[in-house]
Amino acid sequence: MKITAKPLPSVELPELRQVGKPLRRVDALSKTVGATLYAGDYYPTNLLYGKVFRSTIPHGKIRRLDVSQARALEGVACVLTAGDLPRAVLVTDMPGQTGQKRRSGSDAQVLATDTVRFIGEPIALVAAETEALAEQALRLIEIEYDPLPAVFDPLEAMQPGAPQIYPPDNVVARWRIRKGDVAAGMAAADVIVENTFSVPYQEHAYLEPEAGVSWVDERGVINIRVCTQVVEHFRSISLALGVPQNKLRIQGTMVGGGFGGKEDITVEIFLGLLAKATGRPVRLAFSREESILAHSKRHPYVITHRTGVTRDGHITAAEVKVISNSGAYVYLSPYVLLYSTGMAVGPYRVENVSVSSASVATNNPFTSAFRGFGAPQVCVAYEQQMDEIARAIGMDPYELRRRNFIHKGDLTIHGQELTSAAWLEETTTRAVAALGDPTPDWGSFKVGQGFASYMQSYGRITWLHDTSQAWVGLEMDGTATIRAGVPDLGAGQISALAQIVSEVLGVAMKDITIYHTDSAVTPLSGTSTATRQLYMSGNATLQAATAIRKNLLERASRYFEELPEAIDLADARAFVKGHPEQSLRLAELVAMCASEGLPLANLAMFKAPFTGPIDPETGQGQIWPDFTFGAQAVEVAVDTETGEILLLKSAACHDVGRAINPAAVEGQIQGGSSQGLGYALMEDLAVEQGRIKAGSLSEYLIPTACDFPETQVIILESGTGVGPFGAKGIGEPSFTPAPGAVANAVANALGVRIHELPLTPDRVLAALDKTGKRSG
Amino acid sequence: MLPEFDFLTPNSLAEALAWLAQRAGDAAPVAGGTNIVPDLRSGRHAPKALVDLSRLAELKGIRREDGYVVAGGGVTIAELLGSPLVRSSARPLFEAARLFANPLIRNRATLAGNLADASPAADSAPPLLALDAEVELVSQAGTRRVSLVEFFTGVRRTVRRTDEILAAVRWPVPEPEAAFGYTKLGLRRADAISVVSAAVCLVPAPDGACSRARIALGSVAPVPMRARAAEAFLTGRPLSAETIAEAARMAAGEASPISDLRATSGYRKRVAEVIVRRLLAEAARTPQPQES
Numbered sequence A: 001m002k003i004t005a006k007p008l009p010s011v012e013l014p015e016l017r018q019v020g021k022p023l024r025r026v027d028a029l030s031k032t033v034g035a036t037l038y039a040g041d042y043y044p045t046n047l048l049y050g051k052v053f054r055s056t057i058p059h060g061k062i063r064r065l066d067v068s069q070a071r072a073l074e075g076v077a078c079v080l081t082a083g084d085l086p087r088a089v090l091v092t093d094m095p096g097q098t099g100q101k102r103r104s105g106s107d108a109q110v111l112a113t114d115t116v117r118f119i120g121e122p123i124a125l126v127a128a129e130t131e132a133l134a135e136q137a138l139r140l141i142e143i144e145y146d147p148l149p150a151v152f153d154p155l156e157a158m159q160p161g162a163p164q165i166y167p168p169d170n171v172v173a174r175w176r177i178r179k180g181d182v183a184a185g186m187a188a189a190d191v192i193v194e195n196t197f198s199v200p201y202q203e204h205a206y207l208e209p210e211a212g213v214s215w216v217d218e219r220g221v222i223n224i225r226v227c228t229q230v231v232e233h234f235r236s237i238s239l240a241l242g243v244p245q246n247k248l249r250i251q252g253t254m255v256g257g258g259f260g261g262k263e264d265i266t267v268e269i270f271l272g273l274l275a276k277a278t279g280r281p282v283r284l285a286f287s288r289e290e291s292i293l294a295h296s297k298r299h300p301y302v303i304t305h306r307t308g309v310t311r312d313g314h315i316t317a318a319e320v321k322v323i324s325n326s327g328a329y330v331y332l333s334p335y336v337l338l339y340s341t342g343m344a345v346g347p348y349r350v351e352n353v354s355v356s357s358a359s360v361a362t363n364n365p366f367t368s369a370f371r372g373f374g375a376p377q378v379c380v381a382y383e384q385q386m387d388e389i390a391r392a393i394g395m396d397p398y399e400l401r402r403r404n405f406i407h408k409g410d411l412t413i414h415g416q417e418l419t420s421a422a423w424l425e426e427t428t429t430r431a432v433a434a435l436g437d438p439t440p441d442w443g444s445f446k447v448g449q450g451f452a453s454y455m456q457s458y459g460r461i462t463w464l465h466d467t468s469q470a471w472v473g474l475e476m477d478g479t480a481t482i483r484a485g486v487p488d489l490g491a492g493q494i495s496a497l498a499q500i501v502s503e504v505l506g507v508a509m510k511d512i513t514i515y516h517t518d519s520a521v522t523p524l525s526g527t528s529t530a531t532r533q534l535y536m537s538g539n540a541t542l543q544a545a546t547a548i549r550k551n552l553l554e555r556a557s558r559y560f561e562e563l564p565e566a567i568d569l570a571d572a573r574a575f576v577k578g579h580p581e582q583s584l585r586l587a588e589l590v591a592m593c594a595s596e597g598l599p600l601a602n603l604a605m606f607k608a609p610f611t612g613p614i615d616p617e618t619g620q621g622q623i624w625p626d627f628t629f630g631a632q633a634v635e636v637a638v639d640t641e642t643g644e645i646l647l648l649k650s651a652a653c654h655d656v657g658r659a660i661n662p663a664a665v666e667g668q669i670q671g672g673s674s675q676g677l678g679y680a681l682m683e684d685l686a687v688e689q690g691r692i693k694a695g696s697l698s699e700y701l702i703p704t705a706c707d708f709p710e711t712q713v714i715i716l717e718s719g720t721g722v723g724p725f726g727a728k729g730i731g732e733p734s735f736t737p738a739p740g741a742v743a744n745a746v747a748n749a750l751g752v753r754i755h756e757l758p759l760t761p762d763r764v765l766a767a768l769d770k771t772g773k774r775s776g
Numbered sequence B: 001m002l003p004e005f006d007f008l009t010p011n012s013l014a015e016a017l018a019w020l021a022q023r024a025g026d027a028a029p030v031a032g033g034t035n036i037v038p039d040l041r042s043g044r045h046a047p048k049a050l051v052d053l054s055r056l057a058e059l060k061g062i063r064r065e066d067g068y069v070v071a072g073g074g075v076t077i078a079e080l081l082g083s084p085l086v087r088s089s090a091r092p093l094f095e096a097a098r099l100f101a102n103p104l105i106r107n108r109a110t111l112a113g114n115l116a117d118a119s120p121a122a123d124s125a126p127p128l129l130a131l132d133a134e135v136e137l138v139s140q141a142g143t144r145r146v147s148l149v150e151f152f153t154g155v156r157r158t159v160r161r162t163d164e165i166l167a168a169v170r171w172p173v174p175e176p177e178a179a180f181g182y183t184k185l186g187l188r189r190a191d192a193i194s195v196v197s198a199a200v201c202l203v204p205a206p207d208g209a210c211s212r213a214r215i216a217l218g219s220v221a222p223v224p225m226r227a228r229a230a231e232a233f234l235t236g237r238p239l240s241a242e243t244i245a246e247a248a249r250m251a252a253g254e255a256s257p258i259s260d261l262r263a264t265s266g267y268r269k270r271v272a273e274v275i276v277r278r279l280l281a282e283a284a285r286t287p288q289p290q291e292s
């Protein structure tokens, strides 16, 4: 592939002092020296240890459950089963943060009442004086099942007569997009290309397995200190515990990685139940193996594309069928599926489209959020399909894409207008050009290059009416405090807020303290999901800081006898622009404001666009606030004798709008890239008959530092995002193009496409055998 | 969770042997603990006592002795990597050590632990088989030497009695003209259990024919194995591409791999042939550079 970078449109970004610089993160030092306390690091006195008793079969009726011996064991404080919690429901839908009703049928059981539907489903809870006693108690629990017929394949689960996990047809959600006239579009095509692609499960494999501690305080409030992406779960946890919402407090810790796996409730309800039942502090921490068993997974998909195209590369129609495996419970499957549906054809303008999607219940581990939220799976499919279309009409794969890329002002397939820059050519050409000339083939190794372009939303679904709040205040000595309910997943979520305040108020990063992730004392900022935190809480923080700045400038303008616009704040001083000698220490200015009663603190709420639901028949309407665009390109060498794939080069280019902290942005892109490359090349949960066979990290292999070269990161800044200072989101989008790029590079190397991820050596050899292309 | 056990910390080999003899059957040695601790956690192994060998000077050190290289059973994989003697006179073992686990594990994992654990995928085994190594088993009753080929008897089974300690591994200093090769195939490039591994040793005769060959394979049979038929076939034959290809085919034919999460048996057989062929071809071409 020979491509030169497309020149960038001229963009004038405002000069900033703090934002845009790779400043040291506020949490860097304490994490580096090991001072940060994670959720598993708290051991209050008088502690009990919790454990969960889980199902070992994929589907069955509980004929007999006897916990009497466990209860009788000395040192066991309590054993709970479903019989002890008559009204408890586990809310698996989006938290009702802004008053939305949850989807009917989306609730699950906290503990299995009479039926278990997947291996690992919780059945009983134990709290005991030591961890060893709690484990011993688990072994004393007796259970007998009447197994029920189980179904594991979503296509089989949709057949009449299949075992019913989610009556009446196992379909937990459907979406459809109908736009234009697909039949006419297909008729106008010179060539119709049809392919089916499938993508597997993925395990989040964060460093920190789920953990927490809970206790009831002197106010009668149930406190739960936990690693979570969603503080607002306190509402549904209170529902499960049968206590008012203001009697349940989540104290979120720094999170050792989330990636969507801590977006659903994990240990919280169990902790609350045990603390409430015993009146003592309880700790519950999953081992790695239990973590893999207990939390959600990325949805496997089967995606079929039928695309009509003219000889000159104009896509005339697209028909896409999307099936995802929801596992035994609904969780976020409907929303994940919506993302897949809206993004099904990728960043292309297609006038005649039909997308039909369904998410189907099976007796498998349940699936829910995972970085990208359904967008990466469809990217794997649509970008392979684009390469296949290019091959079918004999056109360069970039040229085909260029002719069909969507642009600013165009409507997406769901009828949403693109309002920010859509730098697809700019990012794709740069990613591809960065690879340079292909390495020549050697020995039994064949080299290939491939790329994937994408668009992906950031911010929550707009009909969920998302809001975020942040509080900013100045102290008398000129230092600043931020309070925001933001969970920090390690991506720099809170540090970005500090950097924004530093910019607006001229306070150094080291002079800013941030309190975060506490449902009782920090204003609720919404979830650290959907690549929304910088967009939402960044804007809320910007609003709060700007309101304070206004007061400071007003007071300073009287002091300097200049207009407020002539005054600026930096380096802990207020000064007259262009006349730095006319300046005042920020602390003095703060004191002046305080003595006049001018507010030095502000609680701001930022609201995303609020829209109504999309049309259920046609899927038309606004779904997201805005989109990020980008591309990744990789070069691989495939050993045609052993099937091994070496990744030789990788380059990613994304328009992030504005990089608040370029080092943090690069970190996200490196991490997202590796996670996506691992998904394509090695990660394999090996779920058979509902059982995860690769249930530990010696079997479920994620990439190490030796496996991939560093991804060359190219950050573009169009300045057009809806986040603070024109930022877009990058946390999830950084994953999205990586796996499809690998699939295309491998197909390019081998001359044959493997329609299924991961691209294991076995599959590579099988594909070569089929075409007789194996060397040796 | 770890079950409870006694942790015995002898100060000498003699003391360790006494403990093992006294608690025969319910005590197991522990060195780096990188196999036995996971086994204890998972409940696969439940000794009542662990006898800690990690501080015994008698099990340390790598030295030359009467035409042999002798490595103490307590030598860690990291120590193998740091040893000039291993680098020069046990090249495949050095290569295996480089690809072994990760730096943390290499600092703890010992040679004896790797062999005594007797996993079909023990990475030090194929190189040591190619070097024709033997192990020294010591007990209160005395010392015996067993060739490594005979040491392994099945998946995680060896001839070692429970009162014996694997005190050392020995192999003859290779002839200067001997050429070696080693490859490990895993599903990722670090910290991966071998899917297939192989080590070869070729000693050419002055006329270029093969005067001796050893071909060792890991992860393709219940025990790390030698491909005896392929070795016999090569011996006395010229090292041509055809002979090498045939020997590789034979070696793969001698393997009896299982299918597991990492690979199918068919894949293992097929790839065993590829890597043996490559290693033999490479060894036939390049006399091993001898570093002093």
Ligand SMILES: Cc1cc2nc3c(=O)[nH]c(=O)nc-3n(C[C@H](O)[C@H](O)[C@H](O)COP(=O)(O)OP(=O)(O)OC[C@H]3O[C@@H](n4cnc5c(N)ncnc54)[C@H](O)[C@@H]3O)c2cc1C
Residues within 6 Å of the ligand: B028, B029, B030, B031, B032, B033, B034, B035, B036, B037, B038, B053, B073, B074, B099, B100, B101, B102, B105, B108, B109, B110, B111, B112, B113, B114, B115, B116, B117, B121, B122, B123, B124, B160, B164, B165, B166, B167, B191, B192, B193, B194
């Ligand atoms: C993350 C990880 C990665 C790994 N990667 C690899 C790898 O790449 N390749 C590989 O081959 N292995 C690997 N292993 C397995 C393990 O590290 C090695 O087998 C290691 O060499 C074991 O040595 P140890 O000293 O830790 O043995 P221990 O765990 O201490 O002991 C293992 C067994 O040997 C016995 N034993 C120990 N010393 C003696 C002795 N002197 N005499 C008699 N019996 C003894 C013990 O009783 C026990 O049965 C890995 C393990 C982990 C946890």
